[in-house]
Amino acid sequence: MNTTTIPQSEFEERIKRFQANIRKENLDACLVHATESDMAHVRYLSEYWPTFETGAVFVPAEGEPVLLVGPESDLYASHRSFFKNIEKLIEYRESAEPDAPGMSFITYKDLIAKYVPQGIKKLGIVGWAITSLPVYMALKEQLPGVELVKADMTLWPLRFVKSDNELACMRKAFEISELAVEAILNEIKPGMTEFQVIGIAQREIYKHGGEYEGHSLYCFCGESTNNAISRPTHNKIVENEVIQLNIGARVSGYSSSVGLPFSIGPLPERKRRLVEFGLEAHKKTIELLRAGKPAGTVVNEYEAWVKEQGFGQYLLYGPCHSIGMMEVERPWMESTSEYLLEENMTFQVDTFFYDKDFGLRWENGAIVKEGGAELMSSKFMKYTEI
Template sequence: MNTTTIPTSEFKERIRKFQANIKKEGLDACLVHATESDMAFVRYLSEYWPVFETAAVFVPAQGEAILLVGPESDLYASQRSFFKNIEKLIEYRESAEPDAPGMSFITYKDLLEKYDLQHIRKLGIVGWAITPLPVYTSLKEQLPNVEIVKADMTLWPLRFVKSENELACMRKAYQISELAVEAILNEIKPGMTELQVIGIAQREIYKHGGEYEGHSLYCFCGESTNNAISRPGHNTIVENEVIQLNIGARVSGYSSSVGLPFSIGPLPERKRRLIEFGLEAHKKTIGMIAAGKPAGQVVNDYENWVKNQGFGQYLLYGPCHAIGMMEVERPWMESTSEYLLQKNMTFQIDTFFYDKDFGLRWENGVIVKDGGVEMMSSKFMKYIEL
């Protein structure tokens, strides 16, 4: 079972580093947001993970941080997080917008007064893309003299390079994901629905200590495998067709994903050849990654190699994105990327090719190291024909 966690001392160190960045950017404070599905920023600072409602952490440039929750979550938050400062605001209620009669809340204006923060004049928003509109409008109405700016990059870089505790959580998550894939390969049969196959994975994730799925789990059979993003449904598993799995467990907030195409019975040569080339491209990408290498160079070298091999027409994107508290998070690895790869950055090698009637994705996690990578998953880097 999972005993891998992030200690309270590391959360507190994250807040100290974040406050240093807040000061460096000339901000007086930052308001950090999360939803149930995209909880990463708030959980990264507080260990709190909202359910139904949204949440935020108010972090002044100097002083103690404050966890902000909705009407139903104050007791849950006090049990889940190490924060002693927890406040309830109506703006973080669930999307059904209950009136919550008889309950009391503070406002943002009250918050600044209670914690002696009336000096704040420039407030950064972290999680800009997921900040609820009621939050933004209330800030503008209640704090008219405070300038509000996008400030995601005050916090994002702290998540790029993983600590040893974070890496331990991720290794465990990948281990559980591989156990779930193994169970699927042992139990899958023609006639099962895609959803029934995913049920096998969910059973194994919780059985082995995962706290949740790392992402929407994929099982597709046939034509729907050419979807870059999708969900499983009632489509049935058939023989002699491409079956795509992407299975990820979450451990102490950290996600994973193991992806592979396979079949029950032989495939037509056209389909098998693209799958085999995809695996070759997957391994090629892994060999390109090392600390100190420009991220954009990896992408350009990969895309040029794919085209030179005669498979450019099947390429949608690639070859990597970061992984951590979210299965897809910054930094992306794109042709426009200008950063250097650093030791203990974590990436998904995400190799996706598609044709008109099928597609495939090979996906495994790596830790960037000097001179190469550490694989967090590699057990299923082979073509499997059951």
């Protein structure tokens, strides 16, 4: 069972490093946002994970941080987070927007007066893309003299390179994902629905200590495998067709994903060849990863190699995106990427090819090292017919 966690001391060190970045950017404070589905920034700082409602962490450049929750979450937050400062704001209620009669809330104006009595002039917003309109409108109305600044990059870089504790959580998450995939391969049968297959994975994730799925779990069969992003359906599993799995467990906030195509019985040669080439390309990407290498160079070398092999027409994107508290998070690895790969950055090697009537994805987690990459999952790095 999972006993892998992030210690409180590491959370406290994260806040200190974040505050140093806030001061470096000449901000007076940052307001960090999360939703139930994209909880990463707030959980990274506080261990709090909103349920139904949204949430935030208010971090002044100097002083103690404050966890901000909605009407129903104060007791839950006090049990989950180590923060001693927790405040309720109506802006973090759920999207049904209950009036919450009889409850009392503070405002952003009250928050500043209580925790930064000297006042603020520049407030950084972290989680810009998921900050809700009610929050934004309340900030504009209650803090009319305060400049709101997009400040995601005060926090994101702290998450790029993983600590030993983070890596331990991720390795455990991948271990559980492999157990779930193995159970599927042992139990899947023609006639099952995609939903029933995902049920096997969910059973195994919780059985082995995962706290939740790491992402929306994939099982597709047939034509729908050419969807780059999708969800399972009542579609039935059939023989001699590509079946795509992407299975991920979450451990102490950290996600994983193991992706592979397989079949029940042999595939037609055209489909089998693309599946097998996808695995070759997957391994090629892993060969290209090493600390000190420009990220954009990895992408350009990968894409050039795919085209040289004669498979460029099947390429949608690739080959990597970062993974950590979210299955897809910054930094993306794209042809325009200028950053250097650093030791203990973590990426999903994400190899997706598609044709008009099917597609495939090989996916595994990798830790960047000086001499190459350490795979967090390697058990299913082969094409399987069952």
